[in-house]
Amino acid sequence: MEILMTVRKIASICTMGANASALEKEIGPEQFPVNEHYFGLVNFGNTCYCNSVLQALYFCRPFREKVLAYKIQPRRKESLLTCLADLFNSIATQKKKVGVIPPKKFISRLRKENELFDNYMQQDAHEFLNYLLNTIADLLQEEKSQERQQNGKVVQNGGSGGGGGSGSSTGEGEMEEKTQQTWVHEIFQGTLTNETRCLNCEAVSSKDEDFLDLSVDVEQNTSITHCLRGFSNTETLCSEYKYYCEQCRSKQEAQKRMRVKKLPMILALHLKRFKYMDQIHRYTKLSYRVVFPLELRLFNTSGDATNPDRLYDLVAVVVHCGSGPNRGHYITIVKSHGFWLLFDDDIVEKIDAQAIEEFYGLTSDISKNSESGYILFYQSRD
Ligand SMILES: [Zn+2]
Numbered sequence: 528m529e530i531l532m533t534v535r536k537i538a539s540i541c542t543m544g545a546n547a548s549a550l551e552k553e554i555g556p557e558q559f560p561v562n563e564h565y566f567g568l569v570n571f572g573n574t575c576y577c578n579s580v581l582q583a584l585y586f587c588r589p590f591r592e593k594v595l596a597y598k599i600q601p602r603r604k605e606s607l608l609t610c611l612a613d614l615f616n617s618i619a620t621q622k623k624k625v626g627v628i629p630p631k632k633f634i635s636r637l638r639k640e641n642e643l644f645d646n647y648m649q650q651d652a653h654e655f656l657n658y659l660l661n662t663i664a665d666l667l668q669e670e671k672s673q674e675r676q677q678n679g680k681v682v683q684n685g686g687s688g689g690g691g692g693s694g695s696s697t698g699e700g701e702m703e704e705k706t707q708q709t710w711v712h713e714i715f716q717g718t719l720t721n722e723t724r725c726l727n728c729e730a731v732s733s734k735d736e737d738f739l740d741l742s743v744d745v746e747q748n749t750s751i752t753h754c755l756r757g758f759s760n761t762e763t764l765c766s767e768y769k770y771y772c773e774q775c776r777s778k779q780e781a782q783k784r785m786r787v788k789k790l791p792m793i794l795a796l797h798l799k800r801f802k803y804m805d806q807i808h809r810y811t812k813l814s815y816r817v818v819f820p821l822e823l824r825l826f827n828t829s830g831d832a833t834n835p836d837r838l839y840d841l842v843a844v845v846v847h848c849g850s851g852p853n854r855g856h857y858i859t860i861v862k863s864h865g866f867w868l869l870f871d872d873d874i875v876e877k878i879d880a881q882a883i884e885e886f887y888g889l890t891s892d893i894s895k896n897s898e899s900g901y902i903l904f905y906q907s908r909d
Contacts, residue, residue: 550625553877559624560864566618567873569629572647575872577634579857580656582870583843583904585615586861587793593710595619607659608666610636627873652845652857653742653797653902660711660739667709715739717791720829723764725772727779735788740795740902748890750818751796751903752826759786759827786829790837794823794905801852810852814897816888819844821880823905839905846886847901857901860886 550565568578584590598612610633617628638645641658719741722733743754761784764770770781798817801810821841828835842862849855858871860883867883869876888899 548625550875550877554866562619563624563864564618564621565625565863565868565875566621567627567870567875569627569631570872571629571631571634573649574630574634575857576650576652576655577637577644578630578872579845579859579870580652580659580902581611581614581630581633582859582861583845583902584656584659585618586843586863587714587904587906588842589714589792589906591615591619593714603670605636606666607633607636607640608663611659611663625875649853649855651801651852652847653740656740656795656797656845656902660715664709664711664739667711668707671709711739712737714792715795716789717741717787717794718789719785720788721783721785722829723770723781723783725770725775725779725781728772728774730772730774732773740797742797742799745798745800745813745815745817747815747892749815751820751823754798754817755796755825755827759784786827786832787825788829788832790825790828790832790834790907792907793842794825794839794907796903796905798899798901798903800847800899800901812847812850812852812895812897814889814895814899815892816890817900818887819900819903821883834909838908840908841903842906843904844883844886844900845902846898848898850896855896858898 551559568581570578594608594612594615597608598616603609614628614630614633621628640662643658644650644655716737716739719736719738720733721736722731724731741755741758743751743758745754746757761782764781764783769778770783771777772779772781800813800815802813803809804811819841823839823841824836825839840862844860846858846860847855848858856871858869860867860869860878862868867878867880869878869882886898886900889897
């Protein structure tokens with residue numbers, strides 16, 4: 528455990544119990560938002576990678592609302608999603624406004640479902656986020672197709688022929704596509720378009736690719752906008768990397784670039800801070816200072832993007848503290864009702880908006896040990 532965090536932990540042990548009510552006092556009874564709860568999560572042995580992501584997702588309002596709505600639907604057999612719904616519900620229905628909750632059932636379900644997480648080692652928070660969102664999407668898709676099968680049987684039993692007016696002109700493939708969309712996709716999914724322009728005939732071909740989060744390379748003393756621009760930089764394909772042009776019917780030099788075609792409701796940005804170093808045969812952390820603004824607009828959108836001017840507000844940041852992917856600690860800062868909170872496992876503190884700057888990273892390349900933004904959650908204003 529890193530020195531910095533140890534200090535914070537010791538400080539918290541001294542104020543244990545007093546901590547919760549201190550937060551309530553600091554926010555003030557009049558300012559404390561109605562129907563809001565700030566609960567820390569108990570750490571079950573290096574589960575901060577999980578706690579930090581769960582807190583960030585809890586404060587992504589559209590996601591929280593869908594999970595809570597899932598909770599009140601008819602009971603299904605236990606899954607990672609039912610455990611998540613139980614956890615969110617238990618936070619949302621607490622009598623107290625602040626406190627600590629053990630996410631025990633969720634953690635044991637997670638360990639049961641994926642052997643990657645079935646141990647007491649530190650894991651990658653981004654890997655966990657990815658796993659969680661994909662697992663929920665898969666579960667919802669499965670439920671949808673089961674429902675569809677059941678409905679299909681009902682129609683068959685009721686005799687064929689009578690169906691009308693349900694947009695039956697859509698092809699089977701298109702129908703399939705629509706049923707594949709779940710609220711996870713509605714919230715997090717965006718589309719990238721990969722454009723390739725042949726430098727011989729100028730023909731442009733494009734290929735779309737969906738994403739639930741974007742992973743961007745980081746550089747020293749830059750900003751998120753810079754990283755996103757880098758992500759969309761034009762790349763020239765030449766010599767051995769030439770591209771096969773359908774028009775020219777031969778390999779040609781080409782220019783390739785990636786742009787955002789559909790902007791998601793919640794944009795999750797993963798900063799690639801862990802880099803494999805061939806010389807030392809392991810991952811090292813890039814503690815580079817990358818400024819992330821409270822408001823964000825994307826500039827790397829494609830010409831045919833449906834909503835290129837979407838304005839985003841920063842709502843949560845998962846912060847990695849320490850020097851490497853399998854060491855250190857994760858905490859989360861979130862914005863709730865106009866103020867900022869820091870969740871460090873079972874500890875919740877109110878912080879100033881200016882304190883966010885402390886999580887940009889370090890200007891010096893010498894120290895790899897930093898508390899730096901790792902996954903950013905931006906929510907669209909519309
Ligand atoms: Zn060509």
